Amino acid sequence: MPDTVLRSLADDLASPDPAVRDDGAYAALARRVREGDLGADDRAWLASEMLVRLAHERVEARAFAPLVLASLVSAGDFEPGWVEAVTRWYVTEQDLRGHDPALGWVHAVAHGADFFGECGAAGVGDAAALLEALGRRLVAPTTFVWRDQEDDRLACALALVLTRDDVDEATSVGWLDHVRAMFAAGSPGPVPAEVSNTMRTLRSLHVALGEQVLRGGQPVAVPHEDLVRREVAGLLAEVTPWFWRPRTT
Structure with a gap:
């Protein structure tokens, strides 16, 4: 069984109080994972708890679970079932608020993207499945227009994969x-929310692939960046034909 401190931090990660959940529990858990303070059994227990948390009744509890899983992936832990579980939650999550005045950061879209991006960067999980999950999240019908850089976070995850x-x-x-x-x-x-979200995410990805994608502050290569940029540009040209068109030379 995990120690009392670890169990308490995991419980606090479901708190509706952002100071307890975000500044306290998540920061402490991520630090313990990063610094190697948790043994194998504790890490396995924590991962199991986060997978269960994806079905929690409150969105703030659900949305912080993939961040902890991303920390575990970064530290070298991974199970294929994690991708399947997070995908099931990610593509069906209905509450896409970024920052809420009472709850603080909810950020389900960004936090889920961080998990898939970390898997991509770490070279774990099936790359096609990671991209599929991110693509399905983009187009899932919603009434939320992202306003807290969810588009950039999802584009970053795509780039890292x-x-x-x-x-x-x-x-x-x-x-x-x-x-x-x-x-x-x-x-x-009127432009549906999911279409607006998708257009802005693709623009962010297009810009990044034309510059230098970073992982941990260091440039990383994207083998098919030119092909992806051309395909993205072609799609974006369809929704703004009165503004610009792709170069032909």
Whole structure:
């Protein structure tokens, strides 16, 4: 069984008080994982608790679970079932608030993206499955227009998965089929929230791939960056044909 402190921190991670949850429990748990303070049994227990937490009744409790799993991945722990469990939660989560005046940071979209991005950067999990989860989250119907850089965090996760050597050309752009289908189904009128979120995420990714993607402050290569940028530009051109068009030379 885990020690009393670890159990208390895990319980506090579900607190509706942002000072207890974010500044206290999450910061302490991430530090203990990062500094190697937890043994194998404690890490396994913590991962199991976070997987259960994904089905918690309160969104702030659900949304912080993938951040802890991301910390464990960064420290060298990983089980394939983690990706499956987080994906099931991520693509169906309905409460996409970023910062809430009472709850503080909720950030389900960003925190889930951080988990997938960490898996991508660490070279664990099936790359196509990671990209698929992020692509499905992009196009899932919602009434929330992201306002707290969720688009940048999701774009960063995509870029980190795309740095992997096991991502071939087809996989690097296959996740964009979800976007292509959504754009093709569009009609005149107000822009749906998920379409707005997707456009801004793709723009962020396009900019990053034209510069230097960073991991931990250090540049990392993206093998198929030119192909992905062309595909992204082509999709974005469809929704702003009156503004610009892709270069032909």
